[in-house]
Amino acid sequence: MKESIIEAWPRVAVIQLPGVNCEYETKAALERAELRGEIVRWNEPQERLDAFDAYVLPGGFSYEDRIRAGAVAAKVPGLDVVARAAEDGKPVLGICNGAQVLVEAGLVPGRTPGEVEMALGSNRGWDGYYCGWVYVKVEKQGRETAFTSRFEDGEVFPVPLAHAQGRFTVRDPDRFQEWAHAGQVPLRYVTPDGDADPGFPDNPNGSLLGAAGVTNPAGNVLAFMPHPERGGRLRQVPEWIQGTWGTRRRAAARRRDLLDGPGPGMKLFHSLADYLRWGQREARV
Amino acid sequence: MTLAVLRRWLKVPDPTALTARDTLQRWLGFADVLRDVERSEVFAFRWEEAVAARGILERLATDTNLLQNPNKHCFEIAVGSEALHPRGNVWVLTHEAGNGADIGSVLERRRLVDGEPPQVARGVLWELTGPTDRGTLSRMAAEIAETRERRAGLLANPHLENVTIFSDAPTAMDMAEAFVWESAEAEELR
Numbered sequence: 001m002k003e004s005i006i007e008a009w010p011r012v013a014v015i016q017l018p019g020v021n022c023e024y025e026t027k028a029a030l031e032r033a034e035l036r037g038e039i040v041r042w043n044e045p046q047e048r049l050d051a052f053d054a055y056v057l058p059g060g061f062s063y064e065d066r067i068r069a070g071a072v073a074a075k076v077p078g079l080d081v082v083a084r085a086a087e088d089g090k091p092v093l094g095i096c097n098g099a100q101v102l103v104e105a106g107l108v109p110g111r112t113p114g115e116v117e118m119a120l121g122s123n124r125g126w127d128g129y130y131c132g133w134v135y136v137k138v139e140k141q142g143r144e145t146a147f148t149s150r151f152e153d154g155e156v157f158p159v160p161l162a163h164a165q166g167r168f169t170v171r172d173p174d175r176f177q178e179w180a181h182a183g184q185v186p187l188r189y190v191t192p193d194g195d196a197d198p199g200f201p202d203n204p205n206g207s208l209l210g211a212a213g214v215t216n217p218a219g220n221v222l223a224f225m226p227h228p229e230r231g232g233r234l235r236q237v238p239e240w241i242q243g244t245w246g247t248r249r250r251a252a253a254r255r256r257d258l259l260d261g262p263g264p265g266m267k268l269f270h271s272l273a274d275y276l277r278w279g280q281r282e283a284r285v
Numbered sequence: 286m287t288l289a290v291l292r293r294w295l296k297v298p299d300p301t302a303l304t305a306r307d308t309l310q311r312w313l314g315f316a317d318v319l320r321d322v323e324r325s326e327v328f329a330f331r332w333e334e335a336v337a338a339r340g341i342l343e344r345l346a347t348d349t350n351l352l353q354n355p356n357k358h359c360f361e362i363a364v365g366s367e368a369l370h371p372r373g374n375v376w377v378l379t380h381e382a383g384n385g386a387d388i389g390s391v392l393e394r395r396r397l398v399d400g401e402p403p404q405v406a407r408g409v410l411w412e413l414t415g416p417t418d419r420g421t422l423s424r425m426a427a428e429i430a431e432t433r434e435r436r437a438g439l440l441a442n443p444h445l446e447n448v449t450i451f452s453d454a455p456t457a458m459d460m461a462e463a464f465v466w467e468s469a470e471a472e473e474l475r
Contacts, residue, residue, distance in 0.1 A: 066301040067308075068442060074435055075312045083435065104442065105435045114435045119444035127387065171444045 009036040010276035013052040015082070017042045017073045020060030020097060022229060029229040030056070032262070033269035035276065042078040049081040053276050054091040057082070057098025059162075059227055069120065069165045070100030079105055087113060091146040091272055092221040096163055099213075099223035103168075108223040109179050110216030117175070118214070120225075121167040125200030131162040133241060134204055134226060136212045137190040141183035145219030146275040148186050150267040156194045157264040158241045161226040166205040168214060168225075176208045187213030187224060192242035228265030235259035286331065287403075288461035289338035291346060292369055292410065293353045293360040294325035305411070308439060309429060318425050321414040323372045328352055328385060329461040330403040338364045341398055351391060363457035373412035375426045376451040379441040380408030382465045406464035411440050419452065426450045 012035045014023045023039050030037030037056075040049060063072035073079070079101070086092045086107050094102035099120070102108045106116045123130055135158055138151040151157070170176045179185060189203040189210040190196055196210060197203075203210045205225075213224035230236060237249040245264050252258035262270075306322035309315040330338065342362045346352045353360045363369045385407030393402040415425050430448045432438035441448045449463035 063304060064300075066304045067439065068445075071432065071439065071442070072304055072308050074432075075308050075439070077312065079435070104432065107435075116432050116434060116438075116442060116444070119442040121381070121445045169444060 006036055009034050010053040010273070011036045011038060011051070012054045012056060012272075013038055013040045013049060014056045014058055015040055015042055015078065017057070017060075017062040017076070017101070019062045019064050020058050022059035022095065022227065025229045025232070026056055026058040026095065029232040029266065029269050032232060032266060033273040035269065035273050042073075042076055044078070046078075046081055049078060052085075052090075054272065055082050055085055055093070057092075057094040057101050058229075059096030059098060062097055062101060065097075065165075068104070069097060070102075070104040073101045074104035074106075083107060083114065086110070086216065086221045089218065089220050091275060093147060093272065094223045095229065096166075096225055096227055099225050100165065102221060102223040107221050108214050108216055109184055110221060111179075113216075118168060118170045120165050121169045122165050123163070123204065124167060124206030126204065129162070129164040130201075130204050132160070132201065132204065133158050133238060134161050134212070135190050135192050135194075135202065135243070136187050136226060137194055137196070139186055139188055141181070141186070143183035143186075143219065145186055145215050145222060147222045147224075147268050147271050149274050150271040154194070156190060156192070156243060157267070158231065158237065158243065158245050159226040159228055159265055160230040160236075161204060163205070163225060166207065166225040168207045168211040170208070173208055176211075179214070180209050180211075182217065183219075184215050184217065185209055185211045185213070186215060187211075224268075228268045231263040231265035232269070233259065233263045234261045236263050286333055287336050287338050287364070288458050289330045289342055289362065289364040290369060290457040290460045291328045291330075291342050291352055291360055291362050292325050292371065293328075293358040294323070295357060296359055299324045302411075305439060313429075313436065313439065315425065315429065318421065319413065319415050319429070321373070323412040323414075325371060325410045325412065327378070327408050327410050327460060328388065329406045329408075329457075329464050331406075331461060331466060332403045333401060336400070345392075345397060349397060351388060351397070365458055366456050368454050368456050369460065371410055371412045371454060373414045374417070375413050375415060375422045376455065377411040377413065377426055377430045377440055378408050378449045378451065378455075378460065378463050379411065379430075379446045380406065380464060381446050384408065404466060406461075406466065408464065423450070423452060
């Protein structure tokens with residue numbers, strides 16, 4: 001592709017904190033959505049970090065998960081830029097460890113920005129690190145976010161996941177219910193048929209209300225525990241996956257042209273691209 | 286009732302403690318007051334009846350790989366009113382309800398103790414070295430203990446963990462009483 005075309009794409013910083021390991025896959029997924037992903041180290045000068053249209057905190061093990069996953073990364077000065085950008089309405093996506101950082105930094109649920117209002121606890125139902133595919137349902141509650149516009153309300157999609165501390169929890173669970181009613185929990189673990197409140201392994205970590213992703217009130221910051229970038233191509237979807245994505249994957253067997261097509265995770269990145277190009281769409285109820 | 290604690294710490298410098306110290310000194314404004322951070326893991330045991338706890342824990346620590354690894358850890362045991370000997374001059378215990386239940390169930394399943402197995406709780410003891418002035422020391426520990434805002438607090442997330450600050454080196458009883466012992470509730474949470 002011509003360099004001049006790529007130059008015109010919105011710029012998205014993939015912040016490379018020490019210990020992350022998904023930055024290159026994330027950059028590749030952004031580029032397939034026609035976004036100019038750039039891997040940027042966490043300690044770059046603030047003016048360089050300021051110059052992006054959106055920010056992604058990728059998955060991995062920032063600071064080796066010392067103290068608590070995301071706890072140390074949430075304190076680094078480079079996060080000031082991300083916090084400011086979030087308040088200014090720029091999109092910020094935290095994937096897995098990035099989600100843990102956003103929660104520890106108080107950017108999600110962000111009712112009082114900067115205040116830590118939630119935690120991501122150790123998985124329940126499975127002792128330790130859990131790795132597998134899960135099904136996530138989009139629950140828009142009449143509200144659009146920067147990351148969900150390409151999904152239909154109620155759509156169920158498969159996505160890979162890998163973590164030990166992914167259980168969204170809060171001291172007062174009623175508050176979490178309030179956030180959900182306000183549309184701040186738009187992505188939830190369900191059974192392959194879309195049934196809510198599943199047990200393990202459909203809800204792989206015991207998250208409140210089956211939360212897989214939580215946003216701030218404005219919907220421009222998303223903490224998402226699964227890895228959409230690992231489901232960015234159809235070839236990454238296992239053949240045994242249930243539903244339309246499994247059917248599509250099986251039908252594409254040995255068809256390289258089809259296998260290289262978009263996987264279920266790409267809608268999230270395409271939604272981000274739409275948001276950056278055209279702004280917020282009207283909510284589709 | 287018998288309360289006892291086994292505390293273990295690394296033989297080499299603890300990288301998590303060093304990271305906590307650097308974070309607090311460089312990014313959270315404690316460079317002038319906080320001199321050092323060290324860390325140990327504590328296992329608290331509660332028996333409903335009177336037992337020879339020290340002997341039981343010594344045997345578990347040396348004959349099984351459940352509580353410590355002799356290649357990695359040093360450990361000490363305290364029973365009842367016996368004091369523990371952590372480093373530092375103020376201490377923060379962080380723990381999540383239900384942590385340690387897995388060890389309790391291994392003790393039961395593998396029949397590693399005679400009679401009724403103890404309840405087990407597990408936490409992290411942060412050993413802070415700060416100023417000698419008691420007031421400043423207590424304020425520092427309270428500010429460091431819980432992360433309430435992005436630029437304030439670090440060691441525990443209050444939505445997940447409980448915190449107890451000790452101004453004097455804790456005894457086994459002090460430490461054990463700081464844990465949540467409602468085992469049925471903790472089991473249910475898991």
